Amino acid sequence: MFDSHTEETSMNLETLKSTLPRDAMASVVVFLVALPLCMGVAIASGMPPAKGLITGIIGGLVVGWLAGAPLQVSGPAAGLAVLVFELVRQHGIAMLGPILLLAGLIQLLAGRLRLGCWFRVTAPAVVYGMLAGIGILIILSQLHVMLDASPQASGLTNLQAFPAALLDALPFGEGSGWSAGLLGLLTIGTMWLWDKRKPARLRFLPGALLGVSLATLVSLVFSMDVHRVEVPANLGDAIDWVQPADLLRLLTEPSLLIAALTLAFIASAETLLSAAAVDRMHQGPRADFDRELTSQGIGNMLCGLLGALPMTGVIVRSSANVQAGAVTRLSAVLHGLWLLAFVLLLTAVLQSIPVASLAGVLVYTGVKLVDLKALRGLGRYGRMPMFVYAATALAIVCTDLLTGVMIGFALTLAKLAWRASRLKISLVYDEDGRTAELRMVGSATFLKVPELSRVLATVRPGTQLHVPLDHLNYIDHACMELLDEWSAASAANGSELVLEPRAVKRRLEGRLRTTVGIGGATA
Incomplete structure (x- = not known):
């Protein structure tokens, strides 16, 4: 066997x-x-x-x-x-x-x-x-x-x-x-x-055995009437x-x-x-x-x-x-x-x-x-x-x-579900206002689709929107589909969606001008 x-x-x-x-x-x-x-x-x-x-x-x-x-x-x-x-x-x-x-x-x-x-x-x-x-x-x-x-x-x-x-x-x-x-x-x-x-030298002797042995001996010596x-x-x-x-x-x-x-x-x-x-x-x-x-x-x-x-x-x-x-x-x-x-x-x-x-x-x-x-x-x-x-x-x-x-x-x-539903979303524009970064930290699940949709609605026409995914623990199909739909709908006004699945070094430091935050502090 x-x-x-x-x-x-x-x-x-x-x-x-x-x-x-x-x-x-x-x-x-x-x-x-x-x-x-x-x-x-x-x-x-x-x-x-x-x-x-x-x-x-x-x-x-x-x-x-x-x-x-x-x-x-x-x-x-x-x-x-x-x-x-x-x-x-x-x-x-x-x-x-x-x-x-x-x-x-x-x-x-x-x-x-x-x-x-x-x-x-x-x-x-x-x-x-x-x-x-x-x-x-x-x-x-x-x-x-x-x-x-x-x-x-x-x-x-x-x-x-x-x-x-x-x-x-x-x-x-x-x-x-x-x-x-x-x-x-x-x-x-x-x-x-x-x-x-x-x-x-006597550590091998168990205390339980000593305690039971002593109690048994005392009960017999004094003829105690116990169960x-x-x-x-x-x-x-x-x-x-x-x-x-x-x-x-x-x-x-x-x-x-x-x-x-x-x-x-x-x-x-x-x-x-x-x-x-x-x-x-x-x-x-x-x-x-x-x-x-x-x-x-x-x-x-x-x-x-x-x-x-x-x-x-x-x-x-x-x-x-x-x-x-x-x-x-x-x-x-x-x-x-x-x-x-x-x-x-x-x-x-x-x-x-x-x-x-x-x-x-x-x-x-x-x-x-x-x-x-x-x-x-x-x-x-x-x-x-x-x-x-x-x-x-x-x-x-x-x-x-x-x-x-x-x-x-x-x-x-419940704790896992609560943690899985946490997502910090922030929209950061560069100095000229033509390029922005949608920063998401946490887990992007269907529970956060309404908040993500509200942030996407504030993106200005003609913006090249970069979405780095390296700070996400997880992103589900509902959020990915929302991004695809926004990309297709915004193409007519000159906007463009750029997904960054790997960590891409952005050189926006020092040029940040406007921040719109949803669901917590900016990332």
Whole structure:
């Protein structure tokens, strides 16, 4: 299915011997990062933690082996948690598998049709705004989970319900969520402190694992009565095979088809943006975006068949992989193997983890998704990108993910349309009044035909009118036809039109006498 690449799956023994130690060490680091995130993302998505672990295992063993970005690690992503939560709430857990199966098929076809580059044609302001909106929604929902309470259906309702949930969780309230909240805060504090103060020799240890481990230990020592992770003793019990009746329903309900398209687009965009970022972190083989998209499609189809969570390429695990010294795709594959072994052999350990601690990991992750540095970076290109960022994020929080992204796209297109319609027109005569220059700067489209027509109407009879085109970004047929019509109509009064498609040096400086400006200052 895949073409030959610089680094192929059939590695010779010498290469394997030289890279295995570094890849094995990196795989352990990635495994430690992925373990709490797989379960935390599942909980944030309204799904059992085992579903996230299944996705992480497939992301390593299958997608890691087929990936077009060798050092990228795939698994359940916080960026999809909000979308999955909404899909599960609207259509039920049973329909997530068919939706994901179709979304994976769309990704597979897109990769085989070499459409990978087009999934990356997304304005950065929309992408960063989408991630910020998702981050805010994750924070608002997981604050409830940190208190051993159930999150609400939307961001605004989560925000409105939080004061009551907090009061109920206090020691003098009706609930006992205060102890769960303390474990969540302990996890967040540990992650923050480790990010700021971690020793260089121990930088490979992930803060999420340390935070969850510490919170679990404290909860066991003090016998805290908090909600803990529910993982079946047999991983096979967490598999929900897609049912033919659900597939039939998928093909007959337009809303489900739209959900699959939305999931495919967002997952693909996040994957390929992550792959591009990973490419900047190392000097090894560059990512093949079409192959990466194809492998993601295969992975998501498998996840759909098994009723697991959707996957993307994820930047947190991928950056940990690169920083830990990974050389080949074997690191991603091994991390999936470690996940599988841990789930099969140490289920009791997973069952002792407080849910509030995993919620703390997601709250910390959500804060990082609201990237203010990205917002400041967009400010270098003017206020409009910053406005698109803020509007996209706010719309996602107030409505839903798809609506927010569409609003971001609409604002971006409106900005392009506004810029495309800008045209400065000025008519400049030389000293003797017999020669003039029609200067146009910007884009000459049909929208500017009325203004251009008004300027042409002021040209004096007997004028030789020069029209340089070198300052135009674009001129359409409507404007060219208007110039041709003016030339034909003005020939009778001695006027002449001279088009200058290349930059022609005009020596009118110092002899300019009269200027008629329309649509802005003279060019």
